[in-house]
Amino acid sequence: MFTASTTPSYSLLSNPEKKSKMTIWSYMRMLWTKIICFAHEYAAYALLPTLLVLHTQWIYQFHLQYVFVVMAIILFCGVLYTLQDRLLFHPSMPPNSTFYVPFPTLLSYETVEVPTSDGEKLRGFFIKSDIGDPVKAPTIIFFHGNAGNVGSPACHPIPKLCAANVLTVDYRGYGKSTGWPTEQGLYLDGHACVEYAMSRSDVDPNKIVVMGHSMGGAVAIHLAATADENCHKISAIIIENTFTSLPHAAGHIFRNITTKLGNLPLSFYSNKFQSLEKMSRIRIPVLFICGDSDEIVDPRMTRVLYESCDSAHKIMLTIRNGKHNDTWCTSNQYHMFISSFLSMAFNGSIASGDDVTSNSTPQFADISWGTQYKADHDNLFKV
Incomplete structure (x- = not known):
């Protein structure tokens, strides 16, 4: 259960230089969250890394590029997993196959x-x-x-x-x-x-x-x-x-x-x-x-x-x-x-x-x- 608080949770925010860096980080994770939410209908499992970014302190110790690479891989795998049906099943090949079905003429x-x-x-x-x-x-x-x-x-x-x-x-x-x-x-x-x-x-x-x-x-x-x-x-x-x-x-x-x-x-x-x-x-x-x-x-x-x-x-x-x-x-x-x-x-x-x-x-x-x-x-x- 999460509770509202007006006091910063991290002591790093008291340092102006680090505050600037964290502001950039906050913006980037907000952007990433929007991207994830946009794609979640195809890769719901990719929301898990987002929750880690939002609520886990230890993840700040890693370089951003590695975090985003991992998230991108998970997102790609999630999308690919969900899109497998479209890669396997081709009801529209040849074109118009869902509209035109030839009859077996000359047969009973x-x-x-x-x-x-x-x-x-x-x-x-x-x-x-x-x-x-x-x-x-x-x-x-x-x-x-x-x-x-x-x-x-x-x-x-x-x-x-x-x-x-x-x-x-x-x-x-x-x-x-x-x-x-x-x-x-x-x-x-x-x-x-x-x-x-x-x-x-x-x-x-x-x-x-x-x-x-x-x-x-x-x-x-x-x-x-x-x-x-x-x-x-x-x-x-x-x-x-x-x-x-x-x-x-x-x-x-x-x-x-x-x-x-x-x-x-x-x-x-x-x-x-x-x-x-x-x-x-x-x-x-x-x-x-x-x-x-x-x-x-x-x-x-x-x-x-x-x-x-x-x-x-x-x-x-x-x-x-x-x-x-x-x-x-x-x-x-x-x-x-x-x-x-x-x-x-x-x-x-x-x-x-x-x-x-x-x-x-x-x-x-x-x-x-x-x-x-x-x-x-x-x-x-x-x-």
Whole structure:
């Protein structure tokens, strides 16, 4: 508790020369306090040094330049911590992505609105399989990366080529969805999508697959790892060009600027997406896909995730010359592999093409569990 007093608290004020110096110091700390208060909405923790300046005598013993350097560093770290959401999430890339969401034309789709447990509304599409009976087909819940929206065509060929329904919904703050994205918010969005899919009468609740590209892979891994805790029935998972954790991904992306980002304590990151720690909890069938020319996420991270997964039914596909955002259209083996994976996951064996496919569907690949494969445009090789 502070009390008012008209008597100076410091005996130094009796010296005129030192009084002048303290007047300058008082002005400078007043200016600094205003700067801090202006920025506190982005870096609330930077107010702590200000309180030390105002109420601690020992700090006057240090040179001003050192005090301000320390405060500036703390302020910078606080601002950077708070602005990480804006550095990670890019709902407006490409431009107008929050205003214009292309429809999946030439497909049998419906627009959907998925409510979340915290009151947000997620909007997207439910695309029915063009092959066989959609009610009996697996349903893939597709989570896109940290930019764009559900209008991206990456998952649109799946209903035509893989005999599966697709539910693709924008995260909060993306496309036409409400809110602003955060790591925990995206997890809530993922749970809401699973619950929505299970509530539909035209979806087989025993054939729900979560699939994620890049950041979406981290969401899919979280859902699969916590399915039992949330009473969700997830039967399989597909991840594509996904990182082991956000700190590791940041260290790789900014490796030409600094090599220290990956070594910072986790407390420096407001979003962590620690997928590697969660992989050992997944026991359902898992398909790992990566492009060996990924310019954003190190392809070796997919191999690390594969090796850390304890599922007895896992398989990995590396697409030759596949980049971060075009792996899905670089090789014909991409959709063939997904078809084979789904067939193995739900039938126990590889079905023949005539069993569940039409003439427009690629033939199934000859693959087996616990094996790594590599594909070029047309051919598949066992690693």
